[in-house]
Amino acid sequence: MRHREQTDATIQQRADSVRRLSSAPVSGEDHALHGLDFASQDCLGLSTHPQIVAAAADTLRRFGVRSVCAGAEAGDTGLAVTLERRIADFLQMEEALLCPTGRAAAQAVIRGLVRPADHVVIDAAIRGGLREDAEAGTNNLQPFRHLDAEHCRERLRAIRARDAENGILVVTESLSPLDSGTPDLAALRALCDEYGATLLVDVSQDLGCLGEDGRGHLGLQDMLGRADLVIGTFSKSFASNGGFVAARTRAVTACLRVGEAAQALSPIQLAVILKAFTVIDAAEGCQRRARLMRNVLNLRTALRERGLSVCGEPCTSVCVEIGFGERARRFAGHLSDFGLLVDLGTLEETGRLRLHVTAGQSDAEIMRAASCVAAALDRARAEVSPPARRPRLRAAA
Known part of the structure; x- marks a missing residue:
């Protein structure tokens, strides 16, 4: 008991020593x-939106607090199915799959779809999870110059000249976090059609927050429903952790569900994201x-x-x-x-x-x-x- 009291006192001392930033200057301070x-x-x-806070509180009262676990173990509250349908409709895709984070969404796609003999052609500015997962999934990784569709064409042409059989995944971001640049998505779509490649677009940076309708650069460039795969995260605009994969064909998400035992989002997270979609779409x-x-x-x-x-x-x-x-x-x-x-x-x-x-x-x-x-x-x-x-x-x- 004495040890617990000492520990609590130490924690309080540390908390008291933290310099907190005030929202306005303190009078009399030179700093x-x-x-x-x-x-x-x-x-x-x-x-902090009142409707979203109320939705979280109501869900807490209905379902309680649940630890994160595999989707099959979480029990179906109906919220997960509703949210997946909401994402697919928002992006004009056939179906969507929920993931615990945006990084997990990238892992689900690379691990579930890319074989060692396949090729990944990726924008050179993409860092973090997507790049690392692609490197782990195949040795056939070909970066193309940032936002340069013509260089991407050269990569695809060279690959198809020596390999007409294996798959090619072209990976880009609708909005780059490094320089706020955006690719010509229609040009990349045309290249994928020409060379038999699959187009993956990461919309983590702009979904919900850009464009008159909140569809980001997919909407601004009239590319809704035209990418083969779309991945993203909810943390930037939807007031919750979590990620997703959306696909043009139901067979892709069915394959990912079998191969990836993803953790489930909690009912509170699901309710918050659904309410955020309602606000964003209004x-x-x-x-x-x-x-x-x-x-x-x-x-x-x-x-x-x-x-x-x-x-x-x-x-x-x-x-x-x-x-x-x-x-x-x-x-x-x-x-x-x-x-x-x-x-x-x-x-x-x-x-x-x-x-x-x-x-x-x-x-x-x-x-x-x-x-x-x-x-x-x-x-x-x-x-x-x-x-x-x-x-x-x-x-x-």
Whole structure:
């Protein structure tokens, strides 16, 4: 008992020592600690939506709290089947399969469909789960230049010149998290038809939050129902963890169900995602996406007005050119001094900072974030700028 009391006391001491970021400056403090959050990915602000919170509470009362387990062990509440149908209809696909995470969705596709003799032609900018799973599934991995459909054609032509039998999976993202770029999906579809390949599109970054109807670049490019496979995650726009695979043919999802004993989502997660779909597909969802895009455009403009280089298409993640090495490290430290929370996950690799914009951020917060980024970069540049050259002394004649 004494040990438990000591442990609790230690935890409390640690909690008390954590410096919490306030939502506004504390009067009398010289330190510019504003607590600006541009790291969260709840881009539509649905995690606190009253209808979604009420749906979660009602489901909790009906079904209780359940640990995550295999789908067959979870019992069928009907919510999982309803959600899979909702996803398939939203994307104009034949059927969908739920997965515990977006990473699990990628694993289900690669492990379930790609054989060692098959080929994967993948956008070179794709990192993380999709790339790693493809490398584990086959040695026949061919990257093509980021967003370059013509280079993808060269890869496909070379593969088919020596292998007319085995399958080819072409993998791209509807929106790249590294530079906010988007591929020509119709061109990739035409290439897949020409060379007998299967098109897989990862919509994790834009589904629900971009486009007037929330269908992301699949909708904006009139590609709904035209990709062979679509994978994604719910964590960015749908207020819950979880992932999915959607397919144009029911045979594909049937194959994946047999080969992949995926964990089930809890009833609370299922209810939250279903309610999020209702909001996203309604007029309110359109209004939230409009506010989100307004904030995105305002932030991009404010950053450019301060002399910063902004990359890619307007989307929920605003990418800013910062640079590499010591400048990037010092810049990250100064952002912390300003109390600005951002996504630094790819800064060292790409030299770019990512700011995640939400529909709920105010105009003042947008302007303050741009000012913080500009000030932090100015400080970093001044600290790592090369020393002024001394004039060379000429020897006396």
